[in-house]
Amino acid sequence: MYIVIIGAGRIGRGLARSQLATGQEIFLIDNDPARVQMLRTTFGSIARLGDGTNVTNLREAGVARAGLFIAATGDDAVNLAACQLARQVFNVPKTVAVALDPENATLFEALGVDDVVSLTDLAMTRLASVVPSHPVVRLMPLAGRNREMVALKIPAGANVVNRMLSEVVLPYGSSVILVIGPTGQTEEPRPDTVLGAEDELIVVTPVEGTQSLWETLTEMP
Amino acid sequence: MKVVIMGSGRIGARVASSLSTDGHDVSVIEPSPTQVMNLPRSLVDGGAIKLVAGDGSSSSVMLEAGIEDADVFLALSGNDALNGLAAQKAKTVFRTRRVVCRVKDEGLRELYTSLGITVTSPTALVADVILQTVPEIP
Numbered sequence: 001m002y003i004v005i006i007g008a009g010r011i012g013r014g015l016a017r018s019q020l021a022t023g024q025e026i027f028l029i030d031n032d033p034a035r036v037q038m039l040r041t042t043f044g045s046i047a048r049l050g051d052g053t054n055v056t057n058l059r060e061a062g063v064a065r066a067g068l069f070i071a072a073t074g075d076d077a078v079n080l081a082a083c084q085l086a087r088q089v090f091n092v093p094k095t096v097a098v099a100l101d102p103e104n105a106t107l108f109e110a111l112g113v114d115d116v117v118s119l120t121d122l123a124m125t126r127l128a129s130v131v132p133s134h135p136v137v138r139l140m141p142l143a144g145r146n147r148e149m150v151a152l153k154i155p156a157g158a159n160v161v162n163r164m165l166s167e168v169v170l171p172y173g174s175s176v177i178l179v180i181g182p183t184g185q186t187e188e189p190r191p192d193t194v195l196g197a198e199d200e201l202i203v204v205t206p207v208e209g210t211q212s213l214w215e216t217l218t219e220m221p
Numbered sequence: 222m223k224v225v226i227m228g229s230g231r232i233g234a235r236v237a238s239s240l241s242t243d244g245h246d247v248s249v250i251e252p253s254p255t256q257v258m259n260l261p262r263s264l265v266d267g268g269a270i271k272l273v274a275g276d277g278s279s280s281s282v283m284l285e286a287g288i289e290d291a292d293v294f295l296a297l298s299g300n301d302a303l304n305g306l307a308a309q310k311a312k313t314v315f316r317t318r319r320v321v322c323r324v325k326d327e328g329l330r331e332l333y334t335s336l337g338i339t340v341t342s343p344t345a346l347v348a349d350v351i352l353q354t355v356p357e358i359p
Contacts, residue, residue: 053302055328077278077302080309081329088332103280104306111309 001025004066004092006052006082007073008035011098015070016046027061030073053081055089063090072098080104083113136214142204147173149204152217156197159219166191170216171209178202225250225291225317227277227307228298232323232343234259236297241269248286250277278307280314293319301329308338 001024005012008030016026020043028047030036039047050057052073063069069086071079076099083095096115099105105118137151154160160168165176176189182198189201205213222245226237229251238261241247248271251257257265257272264270275282277298288294294311296304301324308322321339324330333340352358 051326053329054326075302077300077306081302081305081332084305084336085328085332088335089328101279107310107314110313 001067002027002062002065003068003070004029004058004061004063004086006030006069006071006079007098008032008039008047009072009074011072012070013039015072016043020046029057029061053078053085055085058082058085058090063092066090066092067094068092069095070098071096074100076101076104080108080111080113083108084111087112134218136210138210139202141207146207147204148207148210149177149202150210150213151200151202152214153200154195154197154217155220157220158197158217159221160195160217161197163195164191165189165193165195168195168216170203171205171212174203174205174209174213176201176203222246222292223287223290224248224293224295225283225286225288225311226295226297227251227304228296228323229256229259230297230299231259233295233297234261236295237270238264247271248273248291250275250282250286252276278303278310280310283307283310283315288315288317291315291317293317293321296320296322298323299325301326305329305333305338308333309336312338 003019003024003026005015005028008028012028016028019026026046028039029050029052031051033049036047036049048061063086069083069092071082073079079097083097086092086095094114097108097113098117098119099108100119102118102120105116108116134153134155139149139151141148179187179189179193180200187193203213224240224245225248226233227250229237229249237247237249241264250273252275260270265272273282273286288311294317296308298304304322304324308320311317312320321341322333324333324340324342325344330340330342
């Protein structure tokens with residue numbers, strides 16, 4: 001398939017490299033002479049200098065026979081305009097735009113772009129899976145004693161779920177002062193209190209014990 | 222009438238001060254402090270023109286400029302694609318009644334016109350005027 005790509009930045013170049021390797025026919029347009037030169041040196045004449053929102057440039061790049069048009073510049077407005085031209089003027093069957101601003105993702109689809117890749121949403125989704133979903137919330141430092149009061153939620157499936165409080169080895173000097181159930185009911189902790197998923201514990205702990213307290217309460221099998 | 226203008230280059234600034242002097246409620250969106258200098262200081266300092274610094278194609282900036290109850294949105298920056306995006310946002314997201322988009326590139330002019338946006342091209346207008354001033358040329 002003939003694929004035309006606007007924007008020869010990291011995304012455009014990476015895409016070109018991977019698609020050329022699978023035997024696709026690729027052409028890129030970029031307004032930066034250095035980028036175009038770099039592509040030509042590496043791959044031959046698969047790139048031209050120009051503005052991807054200019055009809056003449058698009059025509060000369062053969063957009064009319066493209067099966068896929070990808071706008072991957074760092075400028076959302078340019079990506080939209082290029083895709084709209086590809087569709088309206090050259091009847092390209094499928095257009096794809098990269099969007100940096102998440103609000104543009106839904107808008108671009110409403111404006112006729114077939115597929116929008118929202119970079120910010122992708123990064124956020126990935127980051128959300130890296131950041132712990134059950135963090136330690138530091139409620140307050142306890143002055144002069146090098147201790148703090150923290151809140152931790154026990155995730156479903158953690159090792160401590162269904163264990164009695166007396167069976168759980170907490171860091172030296174830590175004590176649970178309140179257990180808050182998933183529906184908000186509070187319970188004064190006793191040695192035979194059974195811990196459940198999504199229970200929140202309010203704990204007074206030495207500051208240096210906070211990390212291992214979190215590990216103990218969130219550790220998975 | 223309430224008018225939101227994106228871009229305070231020479232064209233945007235002139236349109237803004239003219240509308241403001243005529244008594245209209247004018248907001249101008251402009252990210253560049255240098256371009257803001259094109260607006261008459263008296264109108265900005267006196268509060269006749271509301272100035273919003275920022276990217277004119279971002280919804281939050283458009284909202285700050287009062288797009289929600291604007292009668293007219295004029296995309297008059299020097300950037301065709303940005304004007305096109307902001308104009309389409311005003312039309313489809315904020316349902317602004319009258320949207321005008323300034324465009325230099327002829328191909329984009331046709332595109333935006335086909336999308337139902339009123340497009341004005343200073344380049345074409347100036348060319349027409351020049352030709353009219355030289356009637357000797359048939």
